[in-house]
Amino acid sequence: MTTREAFAQARAQGRAALIPYVMAGYPSRGADLELVKQVLPYADLLEVGLPYSDPLGDGPVIQRASEQALQQGIRVADVAAFVQEIRALTDKPLFLMTYLNPVLAVGPERFFSMFKEAGVNGLILPDLPPDEDPGLVALAQGVGLETTFLLAPTSTEARIRTVAPYCTGFVYAVSVTGVTGARDRLPEGLPELVGRIRRVTQAPVAIGFGISNRTTAQQAAQAADGAVVASALIRAHEEGRGLAEVLREVRAGLEGAAGPVH
Template identity: 85%
Template sequence: MTTREAFARAKAEGRAALIPYVMAGYPSRGQDLELVRQVLPYADLLEVGLPYSDPLGDGPVIQRASEQALRQGLRVTDVAHFVREIRALTDKPLFLMTYINPVLAVGPAAFFQMFKEAGANGLILPDLPPDEDPQLVALAQEVGLETTFLLAPTSTEARIQTVAPYCTGFVYTVSVAGVTGTRDRLPEGLSELVHRIRQHTDAPVAIGFGISNQATAEQAAQAADGAVIASALIRALEEGRGLGEVLEEVREGLRGVPGPFIG
């Protein structure tokens, strides 16, 4: 299934797409795949986190999870194996969320080829301004990986115009100028931001950073084509709550008010 097919199928069902996040190696190797099995029935796409020691865009919940995975000795090759295991379970689009340092440490060509062969559809690169290294972005796309970058409420019109065309997977729109984390409500103005983004791309737009309950999911669905849920899932695990309960609530919030993505 392609990325656009996944968004279009969700829209045909009368809702915005749900993009849950799982981290490789968290809570441990083996348990991470069990979490994937719990999450997949709710997911239209899946975001797979590569643990990293200095995740600048992530709040304390995801930072703790990343540190726990790294303490167990997880390596990039283990993450690629994890993606391969997930691909054996589903044909839904898989997006690897990674900071740029692991890409450079392995070597961009080898890194991209490794994850393409493992079954990833694309990459989310939160700390790479794509215009800073368009050759690296082109290399990922040539290997067959879609690329997704972040835009924020603080993004200027010029910045949106520059970044949006590099998003061949979907546009990841962060709800706030800050780090990931759960919130009771999202800020106003997201619909206007997404409208501005749509002037420069026909790619689907998903909102992340703060999606944690039915109310925030409804706000995301009113503005965009999909919603990413990350910190709320890890927090649920920390608190011993089931992921299905959280995902069911969020998915309910995405019903009835899908974004205008046509496909």
């Protein structure tokens, strides 16, 4: 299934797409795949995090998960193997969330080829302004990977016009000017941000940072094509709760609240 097909399928069902997040190697090797099995029935797309020592865009919950995975020796090759295991379970789109440093450390061409072969559809690169290295973006797209970049409520019209064309997977609209983390409500102004993005691209728009419950999911669905759920899932696992409980509540918020067809 392609990325566009996944968003379109959700839209045809009258809802925004649900994009759960899992961290490779968390809570441990093998147990990470068990978490994938919990979230896949609810997922339209799946975001897979590559553990990194300095995840500047992530709040404390995802930082803890990343540290735990790294302490167990998870490396880039292990993440690629994890993706292969997920791909054997599903044909749903898989997006790898990675900071730039691991890409450069492995070597961009080798890194991109490794994950394309493993079964990744696309990359989310939160700390790469794409216009600062368009050659790197072209290299990823050249091996068949879609690329996704972040835009925020503070993004100017000029910035949106610059970044959006590089988003061949979907546009990741950050709900807040801060780090990841579950929130009770999302800030006002998200429909306005998404509207500004949609004026310059046909790519689907997904909202992330703060989706944790029915209320925040409904806010996201009223504005955008999809919602990313990350910290809320890791926190649920830390607290000994099943991930399905969180996903059922979020899915309920996404149903019947989707904005205009795009």
